[in-house]
Amino acid sequence: MTAATVIGVDAATPGLRDADHLARALAGELGLPDTASVGTHAVRAGRPHLALSLALPDADTADGVWRALAGRAAPGPVGLAYGERRHGPAGLSGGAAHAVTERTVHGAGRAVLFPGADGLTGTVGVAELLAASAVDEVVLLGAGDRPSGERRIVTRDHLRPEWREGRLVLTVMEAVGGVLVPFEVPDPTPCCADH
Structure with a gap:
């Protein structure tokens, strides 16, 4: 992953649910390829x-997506970052640049859309x-152990793995009946969702 293929978008999104919605809306609007990922x-x-962060193949x-985003009439202020380019208010374009750095330098972030999702x-x-x-790895919460390949995961149609040092890792928990479930729930309690 290089900064030459990652675009940062900052619309000052307050919570996970809103960020997920924005990620899906942008992916649909921009027609992102299946090989793209959004974190x-x-x-x-x-x-x-x-x-x-929008990581493109x-x-x-990435150049085409940048042009589409920079020329887009957004409902509110939005900052963009792509390589050395910036667009929008300084605070938001700085946040967009931070997202690019987190993804490309630190290999970190929470995946909303990823190949195969x-x-x-x-x-x-x-x-x-x-x-x-x-997804590169599945680990059990707390223990860090890897469950066997035969174990079943009830996805709840909501998988949000995290990039950890560039690897996409899904954290799961034990659930009733011996199945596994993703650590992140689809509709987190609002008071705790964004901590």
């Missing part, structure tokens, strides 16, 4: 919020999930 990143400068695709609905096996998506 969220905490911005702590000013009022804490979330920004997005090549520089040509659309096919991971219902209940899937660990081995199947790893083979069919960009």
Whole structure:
């Protein structure tokens, strides 16, 4: 992943649910390819919020997405960052640049969209999930152990793995009946959702 293929978008999104909605809306509006991924990143400068990183398969695709985003009439202020380019208010374009740095330099962030994610609905096996998506590893919360490939994950149609040092890792928990569930729930309690 290089900065030449990652675009940061900061609309001062206050919470995870809103960030997920923005990520999906932009992916649809821009027609992002299946090989693209979109992540969220905490911005702590000013009022804490979330920004997005859009990782695209090549520089040509990234250039086209940049032009579309920069020429887009957004409903509110939006900052963009791509390489040395900045667009929008300084605070927001700085947040967008932070998202790019988190993704490209630190290999960090929370994945909303990633290759193979659309096919991971219902209940899937660990081995199947790893083979069919960009997820590199599944780990059990707390123990850090890797569940066997035969274990089943009830996805709740909401998988949000995290990039950790450039690897996409899905954290799961034990659930009733011996199945696993993703650590992040689809509709977090508002008071706790953004901590």
